[in-house]
Amino acid sequence: MWFKNLIIYRFSKPFELSADELEEKLNEKRFRSCGSQDMSSYGWVPPLGRHGYMLTHSANRFIMVCARKEEKILPASVINDVLNERIETIEQEQDRQVFSKEKKTLKDDVIMELLPKAFSKSQNTFAYIDAEAGWMVVDASSFKKAEDLTSCLRECLGSLPIINPALKNAPSAIMTQWLQQNPVTPAPFSLGFDCELREPSDDGGQISIKKQELITEEILAHLDAGMQVSKLALNWDDAQTFVLGDDMIIRKLKFTEVIEEKLDEINAETAAEQFDADFSVMTLSLRQLITDLVDALGGEAEE
Incomplete structure (x- = not known):
């Protein structure tokens, strides 16, 4: 349940x-496993x-949901072998x-014949709604995965008025400034030890720096030559570490001992109580992280 990536929607x-009203609407697309002739299935699970x-x-006042995607594993090589033999x-x-x-008709026939014998794999995607702060957060590292969930939710609700946060400044410009100025990141943020630099052009080069100090003459020289920061490792309030991308996606999110200590203070007796405690601590912490990050x-x- 602990989120590892964040795609943030406003x-x-x-x-x-309410949670009960949302529950009723999600029931329209409760997850069902793939049928014998289905390539994939998508729906809501507890x-x-x-x-x-x-x-x-x-x-x-946070509401969590979870979507499951199941796909049949049918390698193209297997399909082509059977198809070529039939041709x-x-x-x-x-x-x-x-x-x-x-050939196209034969290929469709082959796929239909092989589907009932194919294995399947499934993957869950979690998201939560923070109606009070006006955010929806999806645990995904790609917009495609997040959009699968938001599209399914939109179908259930009829509409889903969300947008990617419209910021005054491009994240890449601000992250570049953080490495060029001293002091660097505004509190409660501090620099990690990874970053990625890119040239502005579509076909420009990129440099990946891992496990190194980021305020160095070499990195400053690349920035002075016009490169920009596209990914930057950050620490927030000693509670979380993550990598921020110029696409505003937070990846490799990890919760530190500070969060673990808060959980240790809660005496959960059942799995449901532990989930509730984890969810409460995580969402309240992430609300403040998102607020601080947008400000930073x-x-x-403005609209």
């Missing part, structure tokens, strides 16, 4: 559904996993050539 209109049935989990048989037995249109980047642009 509600452009207040989210006014955030508590086997410890719960409800499709929403609410605490401190060869037709050409030999009927003494004719199989053209592209017929110069704030949100």
